[in-house]
Amino acid sequence: MRVGDLGEFGLIAAIRLRLGLEREGLVRGVGDDAAVFRARGGEYYAYTVDAMVEGVHFDPAYASWHSLGYKALAVNLSDLAAMGGGAPSYALVVLGLGAEVEVEAVEEMYRGLRDCGDQFGCAVVGGDVVTSPERMFVSVCLVGALQGESFLPRDGARPGQLVAVTGTLGDSSLGLRSLMSGGGSDAYCAARHLYPRPRLREGRKALEAGASAAIDISDGLLRDLGHICEESGVGARVIMEDIPISEEARRVASAMGEDVLEAAVSGGEDYELIVVAEAETMEGLVEAGAFTVIGATVSGKGVELVDRQGRRVDFGRCGYEHFKER
Amino acid sequence: MRVGDLGEFGLIAAIRLRLGLEREGLVRGVGDDAAVFRARGGEYYAYTVDAMVEGVHFDPAYASWHSLGYKALAVNLSDLAAMGGGAPSYALVVLGLGAEVEVEAVEEMYRGLRDCGDQFGCAVVGGDVVTSPERMFVSVCLVGALQGESFLPRDGARPGQLVAVTGTLGDSSLGLRSLMSGGGSDAYCAARHLYPRPRLREGRKALEAGASAAIDISDGLLRDLGHICEESGVGARVIMEDIPISEEARRVASAMGEDVLEAAVSGGEDYELIVVAEAETMEGLVEAGAFTVIGATVSGKGVELVDRQGRRVDFGRCGYEHFKER
Numbered sequence: 167m168r169v170g171d172l173g174e175f176g177l178i179a180a181i182r183l184r185l186g187l188e189r190e191g192l193v194r195g196v197g198d199d200a201a202v203f204r205a206r207g208g209e210y211y212a213y214t215v216d217a218m219v220e221g222v223h224f225d226p227a228y229a230s231w232h233s234l235g236y237k238a239l240a241v242n243l244s245d246l247a248a249m250g251g252g253a254p255s256y257a258l259v260v261l262g263l264g265a266e267v268e269v270e271a272v273e274e275m276y277r278g279l280r281d282c283g284d285q286f287g288c289a290v291v292g293g294d295v296v297t298s299p300e301r302m303f304v305s306v307c308l309v310g311a312l313q314g315e316s317f318l319p320r321d322g323a324r325p326g327q328l329v330a331v332t333g334t335l336g337d338s339s340l341g342l343r344s345l346m347s348g349g350g351s352d353a354y355c356a357a358r359h360l361y362p363r364p365r366l367r368e369g370r371k372a373l374e375a376g377a378s379a380a381i382d383i384s385d386g387l388l389r390d391l392g393h394i395c396e397e398s399g400v401g402a403r404v405i406m407e408d409i410p411i412s413e414e415a416r417r418v419a420s421a422m423g424e425d426v427l428e429a430a431v432s433g434g435e436d437y438e439l440i441v442v443a444e445a446e447t448m449e450g451l452v453e454a455g456a457f458t459v460i461g462a463t464v465s466g467k468g469v470e471l472v473d474r475q476g477r478r479v480d481f482g483r484c485g486y487e488h489f490k491e492r
Numbered sequence: 493m494r495v496g497d498l499g500e501f502g503l504i505a506a507i508r509l510r511l512g513l514e515r516e517g518l519v520r521g522v523g524d525d526a527a528v529f530r531a532r533g534g535e536y537y538a539y540t541v542d543a544m545v546e547g548v549h550f551d552p553a554y555a556s557w558h559s560l561g562y563k564a565l566a567v568n569l570s571d572l573a574a575m576g577g578g579a580p581s582y583a584l585v586v587l588g589l590g591a592e593v594e595v596e597a598v599e600e601m602y603r604g605l606r607d608c609g610d611q612f613g614c615a616v617v618g619g620d621v622v623t624s625p626e627r628m629f630v631s632v633c634l635v636g637a638l639q640g641e642s643f644l645p646r647d648g649a650r651p652g653q654l655v656a657v658t659g660t661l662g663d664s665s666l667g668l669r670s671l672m673s674g675g676g677s678d679a680y681c682a683a684r685h686l687y688p689r690p691r692l693r694e695g696r697k698a699l700e701a702g703a704s705a706a707i708d709i710s711d712g713l714l715r716d717l718g719h720i721c722e723e724s725g726v727g728a729r730v731i732m733e734d735i736p737i738s739e740e741a742r743r744v745a746s747a748m749g750e751d752v753l754e755a756a757v758s759g760g761e762d763y764e765l766i767v768v769a770e771a772e773t774m775e776g777l778v779e780a781g782a783f784t785v786i787g788a789t790v791s792g793k794g795v796e797l798v799d800r801q802g803r804r805v806d807f808g809r810c811g812y813e814h815f816k817e818r
Binding site for chain 2: 209214217268272280303
């Protein structure tokens with residue numbers, strides 16, 4: 167069987183079976199936003215990696231070298247946020263590129279990495295540069311301290327809890343479509359795509375408040391909430407009208423003839439957090455201003471999108487998966 | 493200026509200037525075998541990453557998927573060894589590959605990763621799989637505990653100390669040449685190339701004994717010892733006849749018409765350790781059986797290769813550098 171037949175998630179499942187996950191100090195292995203290990207002093211560290219490949223994850227035609235560096239680090243910090251982590255954190259950067267690339271471009275990329283790191287308490291402390299003739303790639307690895315001996319898992323959701331998200335959804339994918347079509351007037355959505363803001367503060371708050379589960383939205387709301395449901399053994403119901411959508415996203419979608427709701431539920435790369443918590447816990451988080459409740463977990467499995475009248479809403483496409491045809 | 497004009501080491505130097513290396517808990521940043529950070533409990537962690545690209549670092553024509561996985565982890569454990577680190581350690585693996593790759597091949601690679609990890613106290617705890625249509629790449633990131641609040645730096649050498657190495661040198665590059673020429677009879681050297689053995693025990697011993705500096709040999713003895721000299725502000729003199737060379741390497745070199753000494757000083761990918769220490773400290777390490785003294789550090793700069801009569805020995809080529817023509 168080829169990797170293309172299995173798809174990204176099937177491949178990850180196959181790989182999981184190959185790994186031995188018992189090791190001194192290992193608290194959480196494959197299958198969450200980040201691995202978690204315990205230092206001898208007792209504190210927990212979240213540990214994660216993400217790679218971006220030219221022509222797959224980004225296109226130099228619209229993504230500047232600066233934004234590329236910024237985003238490569240930001241998406242990892244987003245994983246750290248989804249575990250409830252914060253600062254300090256340390257990043258290693260692997261850069262694969264061809265000999266014809268301008269040195270100034272590489273320096274610009276590192277400026278982007280540093281700008282993101284400075285903003286979120288992360289130091290780029292090393293890495294590797296290798297030859298990659300056809301396509302550039304950048305891979306960032308991150309280790310960051312968690313508060314105390316706890317973290318926000320994917321598998322901690324229970325039926326009857328509330329589901330909330332940070333920020334607004336769909337901006338990033340609409341920004342990408344706008345960038346791809348050469349539109350320069352949608353600066354807000356474009357910036358949301360090129361310079362995602364990792365929700366470290368919100369993740370830490372959710373952990374401290376005692377939330378049960380979290381994930382960051384990289385593949386799309388329905389798909390990522392689906393990961394929580396699958397790992398936790400629950401289902402979820404999301405109320406369409408409650409999904410937070412920005413005015414800018416509505417405007418861009420309308421101008422481009424796109425469905426803003428589809429972008430919000432399946433667009434991906436929002437790097438907002440989905441958090442699941444008991445109603446009481448969630449109340450505090452919502453009051454603090456950073457979270458919007460969009461639904462609830464239920465017994466059963468799968469994620470259902472409904473309108474306020476309880477009618478099911480369907481979309482053909484539900485997020486991005488590597489190796490699979492869209 | 494293009495990356496190809498600057499070369500790997502020039503590029504790394506340019507990148508170093510772009511990074512802000514002040515961060516809470518950061519003990520050692522860019523410019524060593526690994527970064528080092530201090531956990532809140534006080535212990536030190538070494539943290540490193542290495543990437544391998546198809547057609548650049550390996551050729552599937554002679555490197556099995558199993559060996560690829562094993563080696564990708566082993567070269568990182570070698571960096572950990574060069575810092576004086578040990579177990580437990582935790583690895584994250586980024587795999588870039590095309591949709592046409594067989595799933596069984598990927599599983600075989602992870603079996604190699606796990607075999608190496610099981611042997612050296614390292615757990616593969618997560619990673620990322622991404623589309624890379626033209627070339628496969630594998631990048632492994634490693635974090636591992638050091639003993640107490642110390643590590644073996646590159647910049648700790650002082651003039652008048654002894655220089656020693658573990659194992660024998662040149663096997664790997666001769667094994668590679670033998671593999672490339674289709675020769676299957678040189679199993680020892682081929683295995684040294686495909687399955688390098690990280691010197692974790694020896695690195696830990698050197699740290700405990702109080703050695704001053706260390707590096708692992710990835711680019712070649714002269715070049716890697718040159719890194720120690722440059723970072724420490726010293727020179728070094730290596731005595732040709734004292735370099736440990738295996739019988740197998742002599743045999744392969746002779747059969748292939750290669751210069752075994754050139755392979756030993758510039759071949760690269762031996763993943764043995766170079767350690768610099770005071771004579772007294774070194775005595776203990778040599779007696780323990782794992783180290784061979786090959787020279788000494790001197791005032792000045794640069795690495796000089798001499799014979800026992802003190803005559804200078806020259807080679808045209810002195811190790812591998814990315815982006816540069818050989």
